[in-house]
Amino acid sequence: MTPGNSGASTPEDDDPFGYLYADGQANGAQPPSSGYGYPNSVNRVRTVGQRQYGQVPQQQGAYGQPSAHYAAPESLPGGAPTRQQPQGGGGRGRGPNTKGLLIGAVAVVAAVVIGIGVAMIGDDSGKKDDNQAGGADPTVTQSDEPAPTQKADETASPEELPKIDAKALLPGGGATLASDVKGAAADGGVYVTGLNTPGAQVTWTVNGIPEDGDYTLFTHYSTAGEDQAMTLTVNGKVYGSKLPVQNYRHAQDGDFPNGWTTTYVWPTLTKGTNTISISCEDGDKCNVLLDQLWLKKGKVTR
Incomplete structure (x- = not known):
């Protein structure tokens, strides 16, 4: 606008951002062909609501090569701490804790074996008590004694x-x-x-x-x-x-x-x-x- 002019003849002359509004677009408003005079500005036209704020723009470069304009946050002073990726599982998370499962299985088997051993010891103790209650087992220990065909009464106490x-x-x-x-x-x-x-x-x-x-x-x-x-x-x-x-x-x-x-x-x-x-x-x-x-x-x- 110049002194003495009563107003803009077109919406874009009145408002440089008129092309962003529905009425400006209806009146033929066009986006500027330059970056509004800002250095290093780029002309990227997006529909209202398409812009995602808070994202870091992707820099163009060779595949697999770091961008010259980007530095990892953890490399900057006071940046976020580096987080190590867990090993195994293709980088998609921790695998099953096989060591813990093995230790648990060994503990269960050990408990079963100990229980069986205790039961067998208790059973043997009972048998020993029964034999002791019946008295000593008389057997022929001298070679000069005969061996009758009948069976000796082991429970009889000699008198x-x-x-x-x-x-x-x-x-x-x-x-x-x-x-x-x-x-x-x-x-x-x-x-x-x-x-x-x-x-x-x-x-x-x-x-x-x-x-x-x-x-x-x-x-x-x-x-x-x-x-x-x-x-x-x-x-x-x-x-x-x-x-x-x-x-x-x-x-x-x-x-x-x-x-x-x-x-x-x-x-x-x-x-x-x-x-x-x-x-x-x-x-x-x-x-x-x-x-x-x-x-x-x-x-x-x-």
């Missing part, structure tokens, strides 16, 4: 019962007492000999049996060479198997001093008085020396 030496036994059928062979355990080294003849025998009348039941009859004797077997009779009834008077000491034929050993059987006795006899019957082998007999309650081995 001292009558015991007899050869001098108190009643010999018959040609059996006699002697003491020439050393090693007899009876009083004075006395033993019964002459049993190696059919019909020879010794008899023991035993008193004081506390009750009916199973008992163990022990016999101390000597034999040498071949194994022997004799007949046992209890209260007039022949015992079910032969009395095993075998050569458990492996003494040479005729070496009776080194043949002393012990055998046992499990007869059934009645309360009070019982009669026990050991005899040489047809088919028996009776070349033995016998010096002691004794009883224990129940089926035991020693």
